[in-house]
Amino acid sequence: METTALRHELGGFLRAHRELLSPADVGLPSTARRRTKGLRREEVAALSGVSVAWYTWLEQGRVDTSRQVLDAVARALRLDADAHRHALALAGFAPAADEPSAPYDPNLRAMLDSWPDSPALLLGPALDILAWNRAYAAVWPDPADIPADRRNLLLLLVGDARHQRVLPDWEPVAMDLHRHFRTRADRRPGAEDLRRLTGRLDSARPDLTAWWACRSVGDFAPRTVGIAPGGDGTPRAYGMTLLLTPQPQDTAVLVLTPARH
CATH class of the missing domain: 3.30.450.180 (Beta-Lactamase)
Structure with a gap:
């Protein structure tokens, strides 16, 4: 039950960040009419190198993901370091031990x-x-x-x-x-x-x-x-x-x- 709940939390988290982006934010051309708020799922899928169906299932909390794929999704959604770590935690991954340290204050x-x-x-x-x-x-x-x-x-x-x-x-x-x-x-x-x-x-x-x-x-x-x-x-x-x-x-x-x- 806990795993299922975390999947849904991750899906909702990714969806919320997808809806915050515009095509221009990720280098895509804007169109005059868009029914979908933010990026479309197919656009995130293409930027992440995964199928539209699989990305849809990810947002719906129906599939598990590898760390490599989640990193690619995080890049596509332009997640900052804090959001990236939170997505990894929701997916059950610990922060990378060898990731570069943040610049000092x-x-x-x-x-x-x-x-x-x-x-x-x-x-x-x-x-x-x-x-x-x-x-x-x-x-x-x-x-x-x-x-x-x-x-x-x-x-x-x-x-x-x-x-x-x-x-x-x-x-x-x-x-x-x-x-x-x-x-x-x-x-x-x-x-x-x-x-x-x-x-x-x-x-x-x-x-x-x-x-x-x-x-x-x-x-x-x-x-x-x-x-x-x-x-x-x-x-x-x-x-x-x-x-x-x-x-x-x-x-x-x-x-x-x-x-x-």
């Missing part, structure tokens, strides 16, 4: 730039460095000087001597970041970015295999760390915090706040 970048004295990074789910502020580049090696495919905080902490000089006690931070990463990786087991990082960590530091094989998980805990700006001089105390941002972006902001004396 530009307000997050503005927030980083508003902290002139607090080095900060915007990190993706696999701890890739997405953005940074001037204060960060003044203390750490500037990410702009690092090839884009190497801009990963965990990889840099475990494999780059310059980063280790800035953060002499880097190991506990790296271990906690890896636990944070594992938490996200377990939730998205098929995600390509997360799988790729696991392989790169093992290649970069095979001597730390015990770390990479560890199944310990947990969110990154705030702490006080010693930072040597530029990798020189006596380390100064900074508070280090990882701020989690809302889904679906699943990004995080790592911020270092100079400790008050």
